Amino acid sequence: MSGAQTNQRGGRRSWELACDALRILAVDPVEVGGAVLRCAAGPVRDEWLQALQSALPAHTPWRRMPATITDERLLGGLDLAATLRAGSPMVQAGLLRETDGGIVLLAMAERIEAATAARLAAVLDHGGFRLERDGFAATVQARIACVALDESFGDDEQLPNALLQRLPLLLDLSNIGLDDFEAPTLDERCIASARHKLKSVQSPPEIVEALCAAAMAFGIDSIRAPLMALRVARICAALAGRASVTSEDASLAAGLVLAPRATRIPAPAEPAPPEPQSADQEPPQPPAPPPDAPPPPQTEAEQPQQDPEVQTQSVEPLQEQILAAAQAAIPADLLLHLLARNAAAMRQRSQGRSGALQQSRRRGRPAGVRQAVPRLGQRLSVVDTLRAAAPWQSLRRNALPAQASARERVQVRSEDFHVRRYKQRSETATLFIIDASGSAALHRLAEAKGAIELLLAQCYIRRDQVAVIAFRGRAAEVLLPPTRSLVRARRSLAGLPGGGGTPLAAGIDAGAAMAASLVRAGLTPTVVLLTDGRGNVTREGVGNREQATQEALSAAKALRSGGHRVLVIDTGPRPQPQAAQLSAALGGLYLPLPHADASVLATAVQRSRLSADNRAVAR
């Protein structure tokens, strides 16, 4: 199987799926809810969007929504000019209201802020929203479908989970070549008749059960996934002119809705001959499980399938059929995707919690205005202040004696003041926790020192801060409090002795405390832990390997709860399972460096931090 061939075949398959999705959306976009198109801007995406637009009934609203949209434009609010002209409050409709019954095209969806995504998600759920703005209160109907254009590059950026969970059709068009795609064929009559039939399509209980079971086998937690798959399956049935959902429809729906959300590849339900099938369909990475000893996650997947067996015998083959069909839709590089997605999910957890983005008074990216009297260097937004004052002018003029009111042309009160808000990327700090114990020192201490010096030079250029904690013997010690001073850092490192036991837990504890204090100071710490993971001294300073390991793991969990970016560099002469385990407990990136020299180490840290910065900027 040559690489080019795989790609081509994968591309054609993706395009077929995309065309299926197109037909499904065309039937009733609002009922479906929407889709995510993951690819860069290009002819394929344009073609798909154009086909969708032309397949919808004429005059279906179609609006492009920028990811950085303000609430005023999104939800609507007071139309000041019209209000003053009319002498009574006039509402300006927001984009959501304008799009009622149609499609919101979310451009650069990976850049959307969590708060905007939450508003959109609520509208997708309820088909409308409450407008409570600028003196207006109303229930606004906005039955929309959302097509999110996800142009994320790599795993750093991601569509917010709130949206990902509510948009059923996940399409990856990035691997489609020019020779893969042809103009999609859309049978208008078929789509029109499906629109009529849709309401009466039945969903038999065994289909519901099979879809739920399939979702579990794919390791999809959310219950929305099978629900959306069922909705899509009903539309597939309507398209095929059927009165009831069949396994064929369910399979197609599973391929479109469930497969792209898979967090694991389902184990074959029967202990089938392991080699031929799965090796063909799937990437070589997941070794087919030997029938006698399946790996743990797959056992989990199997259990729910076996439980209901007692009650419904017929579900089993149906579910297998759906699973098999859906698996064919899984991209060849699923495992890579999985890894990327899990890593991204892990990092998303820290979003909004740590100090990556700070509300700043004066600098940074503009983040709207709010009502407040300017204080401590906040900037007054003149236009918004005047806007706020405008409607009340006649009232205020009446309140003042005639003479005074003639003098003051525009009366602005303190409650009108609006200030600008900014968001600023906070400074980064790199916190090194160095294992200087006997076992590590012999091999790596010199290299680690070299790497840190190289990093220091880079930090100096970037004006980042660096802190160093070392642990050896019985306890951890702050070698270097956060600093930008190159000279001090170098001096403290040079004096770092090596040798003694490995009080790993104490080192991690000290790191967690330091990281927390860095966050309090408004910095975003990146923690780099250099160790072989073989702790043998407890927090009390007593030698006990077993207890030390336990303590290290629990300390790791505490550090992880801070939500920092963590990099574990395994300094053992060969990769140590303990270090990998520790890294997993920390939710960090694991980097075994058996033969690394200082510059390799420095590059690795640098790269991991750079991607952290990109993410911070993106937000």
Next chain:
Amino acid sequence: MQYIVPRLQGSMLMSSVYPFCAIVAQDEMKLALLCAAVDPGIGGVLVFGDRGTGKSTAVRALAALLPPIRAVRHCVYRCDPDDNRRLCERCRVRAAEGKLPTEKTVVPVVDLPLGATEDRVVGALDLERALSRGEKHFSPGLLAQANRGFLYIDEVNLLEDHLVDLLIDVAASGENVVEREGLSVRHPARFVIVGSGNPEEGELRPQLLDRFGLSVDVRTPTDLQTRVEVVRRRDAFERDANAFLENWKSAQSQLQRKLLKARERLATVDVPVAALERAAQLCIELKTDGLRGELTLIRAARALACFEGNGVVSDSHLKRVAGPALRHRLRRNPLDDTDATQRVERAVEDTFGA
């Protein structure tokens, strides 16, 4: 495109609401919401957890269950005629003149949407009157609408900081004060604050967390049968909401009657000294901050006893509400990696015996 939006009193979206009784599993969430409905004094419910677990469905469904209340007729704040201390200014004047006319009214369940502006939350001058007639007239906001009812905030952890500050203040004092254009208005704003959200998107300010009496962790059900049932019911509801509601009608009204009875019983249910001691013991064991945890625990246990038709609060009531009442009040210990739920469970076991 411009249009004039009619002012609507009802606050929830008009689409049909999924019935409370039809919510599958999630017993703790249902329990907490019902307790808060029986005794609003418990002080709010926070529902935090996985996506797609029916958090907002449950809260919206609760609105349809609440039995009507007695209020002063034509009062925007729905003042309670039986509570003289918490009347609005207008009702106070009227009460001094004679007996207040009353009416039955629905319990408000008010949505505080994320995009709300401050003037709509606290209330502001009526723009229309100011513009057309040059008059100062206070137009009450969401806090006024929510008086004696529920204030619901979906994605509460994404709420803007200045709105959070407002809420913290009002939720503590039970009164909203507005000063604008030389107009000074203060009105009662006592409500049960209900928030839902996903912890992955950020944490709550500890002050706001403290305003919630009960806190519930919801998890996606992991067994197939439950999940199938969720999907099946939801699918039936989406396809034909009216038929679905009809099917659940009798169960709904039964629950509503039970709720009403529980409220009547509230004044008569006995909290024995033994139960008070147990509650105190549990809070000492868990080292919760302040007395609020203890009070909430007792009130929630009493509400549960009322709801289940028991005359006396017993250990079993305390045990079942201990999690929701105390879980968010524990001090964080960075060295202890067990989560709050487990810590409460352990303490319950130690205090009550297995």
